[in-house]
Amino acid sequence: MDTEHTEQTEQTEHTEGAEEFLLPRSRAANERLHAMIPGGAHTYAKGDDQYPEQLAPVISHGRGAHVWDIDGNRYIEYGSGLRSVSLGHAHPRVNEAVRRELDRGSNFVRPSVVEVEAAERFLATVPTAQMVKFAKNGSDATTAAVRLARAFTGRARVAICGDHPFFSVDDWFIGTTPMSAGIPAATTELTVAFPYGDLTATEELLTRYEGEIACLILEPAGQTEPPPGYLAGLRELADRYGCVLIFDEMITGFRWSEAGAQGLYGVVPDLSTFGKALGNGCAVSALAGRRDLMEWGGLRHSGARVFLLSTTHGAETHSLAAAMAVQTVYTEEGITAQLHAIGERLAAGVRDAAAVTGVGDHLVVRGRASNLVFATLDENGQPSQQYRTLFLRRLLAGGVLAPSFVVSSALSDADIEHTVEVVAQACAVYRKALDAADPTPWLGGRPVKPVFRRLV
Structure with a gap:
């Protein structure tokens, strides 16, 4: 059986039954993280309060534009490493440069x-x-x-x-x-x-x-x-x-x-x-x-x-070697232009999906094509953490990990196509919530929270 096809099918099934999408191992690992690490993460933007309740995946590994959580789910990842992994995870030329220096002392x-x-x-x-x-x-x-x-x-x-x-x-x-x-x-x-x-x-x-x-x-x-x-x-x-x-x-x-x-x-x-x-x-x-x-x-x-x-x-020698390798790859392979082209395709697909489902004025894609973010607006056109929660929940269930739409050069045409499909499905739910003027039934718990706030 084709593994890739199976994974894509499973992701689609998750989307249709988002309420049943559970992350028990990640949930347990998050509890362990909070017991030992203030905030449960080393960067506030990675905190589980930034994700729907009990749906903050803990990552096992990544390759290219994909990451896997410890529950065995695969995701297409955006905003990789808070915008740091622009070539994709475990890039071979960067890894080679790092390994060479590790053998020489760091x-x-x-x-x-x-x-x-x-x-x-x-x-x-x-x-x-x-x-x-x-x-x-x-x-x-x-x-x-x-x-x-x-x-x-x-x-x-x-x-x-x-x-x-x-x-x-x-x-x-x-x-x-x-x-x-x-x-x-x-x-x-x-x-x-x-x-x-x-x-x-x-x-x-x-x-x-x-x-x-x-x-x-x-x-x-x-x-x-x-x-x-x-x-x-x-x-x-x-x-x-x-x-x-x-x-x-x-x-x-x-x-x-x-x-x-x-x-x-x-x-x-x-x-x-x-x-x-x-x-x-x-x-x-x-x-x-x-x-x-x-x-x-x-x-x-x-x-x-x-x-x-x-x-x-x-x-540290291997980090400097990584930086040199990154600069070489960018220059030789025209990575900046690739990022813009991928981002333009993604932005167009998301905007079309939002427009077709009637939420084009509520799910708004912004920014330069190489650095896209999205805003979730309520029925009055105001920024809404509740609608962001609804949207993120549906994306996660569909196998898309996207606190932003910041792209990496590792994303394939198939990745973009699948992302747009999942966004379209999420937008259909978004429309239902707007019609009800209440997204609460689709949140699955407390809404996500802004990073910068005075009280926990």
Whole structure:
């Protein structure tokens, strides 16, 4: 019997009988996770509160665009590794590079030649940067950028783009979110916000705090394209008011172009940070930028030393090897273009399915084709966690794990076709709930919750 056909048939049966779709082993494993790990996961976005009640699968393994849970179910996965696994799980060229370095040792008392090669490869990929320093996660890189900007300018205030949901786990940012417990108000007061796309409001902020703002930090593009002239306008404002312009390219890096949004839009920041897709799931991030700024964290200057980035595992050889392999694959195989093509097909299919079933105004696909998300709106057109729960529940039962519709290059035409079929079936239920003006009977328990909230 054809295994692939059997799996697809089972997924379809799950969808038709979603109420019977159960994950007993995952449920037990989640209890064990919560008993030992605060929140039951090491990233809040992976928490089981982000999924329908008792339907948060615990993953056994993944290959390509598919993952399997410990209950034996296979899923087509989107948003892989919170956007980090853009080539698909266990990519052979990345795995080969990692294995080669594992046999040679992973960490030494002095820099490895791999650090030289990785820096050269990165700077060739992102030619708008002159120096780079590697770390293990995005928060360390963005916080290092902020610290460097403060040291360079002698100013304390940080201006963040208020439209971006996340910059760092560190106090200068998290203190501005609803999860600010444990962070002194004096720290939070040094962070101010400006709206994306509004140069007038940004200049008003810079004028109000003239001589106080060390940097402007933003994701250069997100769910909408930057308005014409916006990024260039920010560049001019940063220069005029003497502050450092920082691009957070954790998501836009590689998904917009190999060189990130700065490579696509042609506006050069003073500093930029990369991560996510850089290692295809391996832990590696990067702070890059102008030589005269970056050298403040080095040894070849006469000023006060800046503790920029100093991590025991920052130059772990196999992660740097993974990053080099990822950059090679992106360049040689045109991965960014593939991501856009796959995303465009998926978005078109989902929109058509939603329109045909009468929920086109309620299930809304947004974002650049390589970075798609979806919004679930209620009968009044307002964002709804209840309808999100209904939708996620039907997707899971149909073998689609999709907290977003962010694609990887491993997705096949058959994967997209099956996803659209499951979405269509989910939309039919969505329509029933809208007609009833009450999605409760289709939730199976409490609704999913936003990550950033003040109370549990």
